[in-house]
Amino acid sequence: MVHVFNVKDLYFAVDTHSGLVHVLDKIVYGLLTDEIFKEENKYRNLYDTYGETSIKEALTEIQYLIDNNMLYTQDMDHESKIQPVIKAMCLNMTHDCNLRCRYCFASQGTYKGEKAYLSFETGKKAFNYLVKNSGKRRNLEVDFFGGEPLMNFETIKKLVDYGRSLEKEYNKHFRFTITTNGLLLDEEKTDYINENMDNVVLSLDGRKEINDKMRKTVKGTGSYDLIIDKYKKFISKRGKKDYFIRGTFTSNNPDFSEDVKHLREAGFDKISLEPVVAKPEEAYALKEEHVDVLKKEYEKLAEYYIESNKDKNKSFQFFHFNIELDGGPCIYKRSVGCGAGTEYVAVTPSGDFYPCHQFVGEEEFIIGNVDEGITNHLIVEKLKNVSVYDKPACRACWAKYFCSGGCHANAYNFNKDFSIPYGVGCELEKKRVELSIYIKAMMSQ
Amino acid sequence: MKYIKTLNKNKLTDNISSKGCGECQTSCQSACKTSCTVGNQKCEK
Numbered sequence: 253m254v255h256v257f258n259v260k261d262l263y264f265a266v267d268t269h270s271g272l273v274h275v276l277d278k279i280v281y282g283l284l285t286d287e288i289f290k291e292e293n294k295y296r297n298l299y300d301t302y303g304e305t306s307i308k309e310a311l312t313e314i315q316y317l318i319d320n321n322m323l324y325t326q327d328m329d330h331e332s333k334i335q336p337v338i339k340a341m342c343l344n345m346t347h348d349c350n351l352r353c354r355y356c357f358a359s360q361g362t363y364k365g366e367k368a369y370l371s372f373e374t375g376k377k378a379f380n381y382l383v384k385n386s387g388k389r390r391n392l393e394v395d396f397f398g399g400e401p402l403m404n405f406e407t408i409k410k411l412v413d414y415g416r417s418l419e420k421e422y423n424k425h426f427r428f429t430i431t432t433n434g435l436l437l438d439e440e441k442t443d444y445i446n447e448n449m450d451n452v453v454l455s456l457d458g459r460k461e462i463n464d465k466m467r468k469t470v471k472g473t474g475s476y477d478l479i480i481d482k483y484k485k486f487i488s489k490r491g492k493k494d495y496f497i498r499g500t501f502t503s504n505n506p507d508f509s510e511d512v513k514h515l516r517e518a519g520f521d522k523i524s525l526e527p528v529v530a531k532p533e534e535a536y537a538l539k540e541e542h543v544d545v546l547k548k549e550y551e552k553l554a555e556y557y558i559e560s561n562k563d564k565n566k567s568f569q570f571f572h573f574n575i576e577l578d579g580g581p582c583i584y585k586r587s588v589g590c591g592a593g594t595e596y597v598a599v600t601p602s603g604d605f606y607p608c609h610q611f612v613g614e615e616e617f618i619i620g621n622v623d624e625g626i627t628n629h630l631i632v633e634k635l636k637n638v639s640v641y642d643k644p645a646c647r648a649c650w651a652k653y654f655c656s657g658g659c660h661a662n663a664y665n666f667n668k669d670f671s672i673p674y675g676v677g678c679e680l681e682k683k684r685v686e687l688s689i690y691i692k693a694m695m696s697q
Numbered sequence: 698m699k700y701i702k703t704l705n706k707n708k709l710t711d712n713i714s715s716k717g718c719g720e721c722q723t724s725c726q727s728a729c730k731t732s733c734t735v736g737n738q739k740c741e742k
Contacts, residue, residue: 271709277700310700317701321710328710340723357731391720391741427722431730453728496728524728571728574737577705581738582716586709590733596723608725653709654736662731677732685736692704 254324255650256284259551259690266689267317268650270325273577274317275693279310289314329641334584336594336636337387338626341378342609344600345370345408346399351433351475352468355500355528355536361399363613368601369404375411377622378599383422385625395429396449397598397609402436412448429453431498433467435475437482446489454483457499458511458525465504466536484519495522496571502528502536506545509553516560516568524571527680529662538676547683554687558694575654575688586640586653592660593619593635607635610661635660638670645673654685718742 253268256276263281265274276284279302283289288298289311298307317323347368349361361367382392394415396408408430415426430445431453437445445452456479457463464474487495497520501508508525515523527546530537538546557573560566580586590596593607600612603622611617620626640646640657658681662674720741725733 269709271705271707273704275702275704280700313698313701316698321708322703325708325710334717334719336719339719389719391722393723451728453730498728498730500731526729526731529731571737572734576737576739578707579739581721581735581740583709583713584717585719585721585738585740586735590725591723592725595719596725609730655733656735657733659725659731659733681732681734688736689704696704 253327253650254284256281257686259554259686262690262693264686264689264693265323266650267323267325268653269327270322271577271580271583271653272322272325273689273692274323277310279306280314283307283310283314334588335387336588336591337385337389338382338595338597339386339389339391340393340395340591340596341382342395342397342596342598343370343375343378343401343411344398344598344609344612345396345401345404347601348403349398349400349433350403350435350470351400352470352472353433354466354468355502355530355534357529357610358399358612363600365613370407370599370601372407372410372414374599374601374603374622375407376414377603379411379415379418381622381625383418383424386424390423390425391427392424393427393429395431397431400433400435401430402432402441405436405441409444427451431455433475434479434482434486437479437486442482442486442489446486446491446493450494452486452490452493452495453498453524454486454495455498456480456483456515457501458505458508459514462501462505462511463499466500466502480518487520496524497522498524498526498571500526500528502530503538503542504536506542506549508546509549509556512553512570513556516566521568522571523568527677529659529665529674529677540676543676543679546680550680550683550687554691558691561695572684573688573691575685575692577689577692583653586656588639589635589657590660593632607631608661610659610665634670638663643671643673645678649678649682651678651682651685655681716742 255266263276288294347362352360427450429451430449433455460476463476467475527538597605598609604618605620606612619628640652646652646657658673660670666674
């Protein structure tokens with residue numbers, strides 16, 4: 253399978269099954285488009301434009317790639333070697349929040365239920381389950397999530413200590429992440445997080461007026477002014493450790509590249525801005541009709557990204573433009589999907605396990621709990637069988653090894669079927685992959 | 698090659714017998730939480 257595309261005057265071919273990305277001369281691009289290189293009566297028509305000699309030289313190069321499994325490589329249906337074990341947890345430290353973001357998938361933190369806080373005892377049981385059920389995997393990931401996790405900060409500190417105390421005995425290494433709205437960040441929490449968390453996700457949507465339209469305080473006022481300086485202070489003390497300032501864009505700001513610019517100009521250099529996932533009836537939802545505009549906006553963002561990254565002082569990372577063409581995950585990882593329910597569970601304050609945070613509150617998706625472990629094997633088995641080879645749309649898609657089949661929760665929420673991916677998400681993902689490749693080529697010139 | 702430049706050095710199909718350790722990050726844990734991207738992750742080996 254080969255995907256041929258261009259961005260401006262650069263031409264590319266992605267050979268899906270080898271993962272190779274080729275930058276093409278316009279002649280080769282012409283020959284690969286609609287596979288006209290296979291039919292002499294068609295490619296002869298290009299002789300007038302490019303000359304017979306050039307066409308024949310280009311055909312020789314195409315044939316070389318084919319002969320060396322670098323183009324039109326056959327898929328091998330790599331049956332997964334990865335025996336999935338639970339190695340990552342999203343700990344919902346609270347089902348409560350001190351903001352009232354309008355687009356919150358978690359019903360303003362409560363996940364359609366009562367307010368609740370995860371206790372140290374429940375967290376301990378979750379960690380015990382994780383170290384005992386993660387097989388030979390050494391690296392374990394825990395994301396302190398919510399609601400707003402800093403509302404349960406003392407328990408987080410105890411759990412970090414507890415996790416560290418288990419590492420030696422079980423030969424494990426915990427990698428902690430916290431996802432916060434920043435409202436409760438003070439000097440003590442800033443220092444603690446910078447010392448103990450491997451990664452931090454700081455929520456903010458960009459420009460003040462955009463952020464404040466969706467990210468409201470309990471009183472209904474905007475949250476931008478309460479948070480921005482806390483984040484600036486936080487990252488000034490972060491050093492080289494990972495963090496992302498992470499926002500959401502909606503149909504309110506299809507010009508979201510302006511929000512990325514705003515965040516960059518405010519001093520943040522690791523930025524992630526995600527399309528909102530919302531029911532189509534919501535006024536702020538992104539729908540099929542927005543896709544073309546959003547693709548153009550990603551193109552605009554790519555140009556800004558390339559320009560900024562020419563200057564060390566202005567350079568930054570945009571999460572979805574990061575692409576690993578050589579040091580990335582293996583084919584097995586790329587084919588098995590996100591790991592929800594098979595490698596990753598979300599844990600609620602009551603100790604229930606869900607396949608991921610997006611399912612929390614949908615009780616039919618409870619797959620176990622901290623006392624009994626996994627109990628609902630039916631759902632887990634279903635989730636084990638939705639690799640890119642199991643989903644017809646993914647099997648036929650050139651980008652399948654970049655997204656590994658997309659988000660299971662989105663597939664279910666939009667199509668009531670794990671095996672039918674969320675179409676709008678797919679379109680945007682493919683555009684981001686194309687642009688990431690374009691950026692890579694531009695920056696390697 | 699005069700007309701084609703390949704950006705990567707390694708194929709996904711290279712040395713696959715030594716791959717599949719499963720030590721890599723769970724894809725949703727990094728910065729998205731609403732999508733799934735593996736193309737930007739790193740192999741832990």
